[in-house]
Amino acid sequence: AGRRLDDGGRSIFMSLALEQVRDQLKVFRKNSESTELVGLLLQISAEMKMCGILPEKLEKASHGIVQSTLRQKTEEIALILSAYDALVAQSFIDPLDDLTRLKDILSKHDFFTGYTVMVDAFQSFTVQEYEILEIILRQADMVSVTLCTDSLDGPEGDLFAIGRNTAKALLRLAAENGVQVKKPVFLQGGARFANPALAELEKRVYRPGFAPWNEACSGVMIYQAKDRYDEANFVSASISHLVREEGYRYRDFAIIIRSTEPYDGILDAALEHWEIPYFMDRPERVDAEPLMRLLLSAFRIVIYGFRSDDMFLYLKTGLAGLTTAQISELENYTFVWNISGKKWCEEWTENPEGFSGPMDEKQAQRLKEINESRRIVVEPLQRFAKRVGNAEGIQIAAAAYQLLCDVHAAEHLRKYAEKLEQDGDPVLAERELRTWDLLMSILDQTALVIGKTKLSCERYAELLNLIICSSRMASIPQRLDEVLVGDANRIRAE
Secondary structure, eight states, rough: OOBBOOOHHHHHHHHHHHHHGGGGSSGGGGGGTTTTHHHHHHHHHHHHTTTTTTTTHHHHHTTTTTSSHHHHHHHHHHHHHHHHHHHHHOOOOOGGGGGHHHHHHHTTTTTTTTTTTEEEEOOOOHHHHHHHHHHHHHHHEEEEEEOOSSSSSOTSSTTHHHHHOOOOHHHHHHHTTTOOEEEEEEOOOOOOOOOOOOHHHHTTOOOOOOOOOSSTTTTOOOOOSSSHHHHHHHHHHHHHHHHHHEEEEEEEGGESSSSSGTTTTTTTHHHHTTTTOOOEEOOEEOSHHHHHHHHHHHHHHHHTTHHHHHHHHTTTOOOOSOOHHHHHHHHHHHHHOOOGGGGGSSSOOSTTTTSSSSOHHHHHHHHHHHHHHHHHHHHHHHHHHHHHHTTTTHHHHHHHHHHHTTTTHHHHHHHHHHHHHHHHHHHHHHHHHHHHHHHHHHHHHHHHHHTTTTEHHHHHHHHHHHHHHOOOOOOOOOSSOOEEEOOOHHHHOO
């Protein structure tokens, strides 16, 4: 029970924690406003929680470090993490602490008494997980654990070393808690694969030596590619052949890669060359999306006083209500008359043609239209600037939403998506529409986390930019009959 913290909320709290203890930092002070440092500290926090190390324990351990720089870094990390945990605890629950809270509850209740507990498909466990397993060992009638290893004794560093080390840790826990351990059972001849060649391949693939396989080998092919380009072309050609000649569907195939990044621009190009429809399953950054840039640029306009560069970044998102022709007219006028800053909030009176003498009727009409465009742009931004000045977090989030409403950003985004779809790019169209829901979620998160705390517009914009830059949006399938491309875990989810 309670409000759950997500990745965006974690980023805000870590940034606020750094701000809170900045005066006490030496090593990390100069980078305390860095997005990279926030991300690194969040990784450290997650690792410490998984290892069951509280900030106080880390701070105590730092006292025994001889090397001064390392000691100072460790002390400062402990200080930052302590401030972070304190801020989170005021109003949120961090899911990374779930297992720690579970341990406290299970210690008071014999939940597993009378049960047999089966632990399967794990290779190793975190400290948090071992603490839960220790309670299960004490309470349950029987615990059965399966691990992937050919023996409980063997050299370090071989294929099954992790499984053996896990077994040793569990045996040690059982001994410490007076739990009887039965003789290990080694499972033989599992029916993992109906295809015997595939089963034999899995059995032998990591063996140091080799032995010939003389039986039928249908359904298994090993290809030694020259490079990634050759590999991608072979896979694509094979899929194309099976679809065209043997009656397969594209949806029958999944291309599983440990990491898709090394194949960027290679595998997708090969699939497109063979005219194979595919779904590349990889989350993508959203900070360059038009809707995100619109709002971030609006904050820059308010913070830096209507600089022309920021104004045109805002306008060229295409979501502020002006056409390309109107934006061009404004840009030309500001260039000719060197307009920036507060002049955007004043009536423009000079000839759009520059120093060309008195204005004729046509030029006067053009100036009137330019001023109308200027007014359409500036008035919502002026109202936005009034709302965000020295306001609470929840008020600034509301002001950001109101600005989007004032400029009809949702309607412009929908029209932009419709145009993309008409131009033959429905996936990108759907992606643009989904940025609206993501931005609403981000604004909700800032409102909940910052709440009634007052902060400057500049500080809110920093936190908003931090969340947007760290956000990822999963890609979506374009059609039902297509090849899935991604890593094994994401493909399994699909």
